[in-house]
Amino acid sequence: MTSQFANIKWQQQLNSIKQPYSLDFNDVYFNSEDGLAETRYVFIERNDLINRFERLKEPVFTVLETGFGSGLNFYCIADCWLKFAPKSATLRYFSIEKLPLTLADMQRSSELWPQFSAIANEFLAHYKSLQFPRGIFSMAESRIVIDLQLADINDVLPSLQITNKNWPESCVDAFLLDGFAPAKNPDMWSDNNLMHLARLASANATFATFTSASMVRKNLEKAGFVVNKHAGFGKKREMLAGYFHGHQKA
Ligand SMILES: C[S@@+](CC[C@H](N)C(=O)[O-])C[C@H]1O[C@@H](n2cnc3c(N)ncnc32)[C@H](O)[C@@H]1O
Numbered sequence: 001m002t003s004q005f006a007n008i009k010w011q012q013q014l015n016s017i018k019q020p021y022s023l024d025f026n027d028v029y030f031n032s033e034d035g036l037a038e039t040r041y042v043f044i045e046r047n048d049l050i051n052r053f054e055r056l057k058e059p060v061f062t063v064l065e066t067g068f069g070s071g072l073n074f075y076c077i078a079d080c081w082l083k084f085a086p087k088s089a090t091l092r093y094f095s096i097e098k099l100p101l102t103l104a105d106m107q108r109s110s111e112l113w114p115q116f117s118a119i120a121n122e123f124l125a126h127y128k129s130l131q132f133p134r135g136i137f138s139m140a141e142s143r144i145v146i147d148l149q150l151a152d153i154n155d156v157l158p159s160l161q162i163t164n165k166n167w168p169e170s171c172v173d174a175f176l177l178d179g180f181a182p183a184k185n186p187d188m189w190s191d192n193n194l195m196h197l198a199r200l201a202s203a204n205a206t207f208a209t210f211t212s213a214s215m216v217r218k219n220l221e222k223a224g225f226v227v228n229k230h231a232g233f234g235k236k237r238e239m240l241a242g243y244f245h246g247h248q249k250a
Contacts, residue, residue, distance in 0.1 A: 006099040020070055020109055024099055027180045029069045031234055036113060038233045039076045046208035046230060046241035047174040049077065053085040060090050062162060064200065065176040066153055066188060068097035070109035071123065073176055075116035078144055091144045094162060098152045103128055153188055157196035172200045177209035182216055191219040198223040201244040212238035
């Protein structure tokens with residue numbers, strides 16, 4: 001790997017467990033009191049993923065995450081996929097990450113979630129050999145394909161193509177918008193980036209994000225998403241989730 005890695009401080013939290021903190025963005029990777037519960041509440045429940053996995057009729061379900069970080073969202077969603085989705089279907093998990101964690105930090109983060117150790121160990125075996133700017137790995141006996149792009153989202157999104165046979169360009173089923181607080185990292189949430197997400201959205205695409213920042217809401221609406229406010233997780237008052245209202249016919 002030749003590019004840059006994340007600068008992490010391992011910070012003591014209330015529960016006395018050390019968790020990763022980004023020195024690049026001065027922000028936490030996940031809720032410091034219960035990161036896993038936050039992932040479940042924000043990204044899994046607001047995208048209705050368990051129900052959608054259980055009822056899936058298509059051979060593929062596609063997730064696009066902005067900000068791979070410590071991999072917590074990936075482990076949690078992969079775990080749900082293996083428990084609830086039909087065995088014959090494939091989860092395609094796309095994620096974009098500008099400053100990946102070093103292998104050591106990724107390993108240490110995964111130890112926070114022993115319930116996901118099987119999927120995390122398989123992932124880490126691939127992560128060891130991951131090269132900038134992209135790695136695509138098949139996991140869990142081909143039930144999951146992860147496609148990690150290690151570059152700035154502003155450089156990746158304009159040329160990103162996610163295709164399937166039914167819909168040549170747009171087939172993301174669920175977006176996980178997880179790019180640090182917009183006040184600290186406005187670039188990640190630009191209207192241009194959110195327009196590109198709309199370009200990649202399937203007709204039934206949903207999104208969820210921990211933030212309720214008005215700039216994010218406005219940019220999502222401008223891009224064609226219907227945006228609803230929900231109660232936030234923990235101390236956060238509100239969060240946003242919703243769905244894509246469809247591609248305009250030319
Ligand atoms: C809150 S963390 C993501 C947490 C992660 N989803 C998890 O499960 O641990 C936000 C991530 O966005 C990444 N990021 C910030 N700005 C970015 C950019 N312009 N392009 C790509 N990734 C970016 C950060 O490096 C960080 O890993």
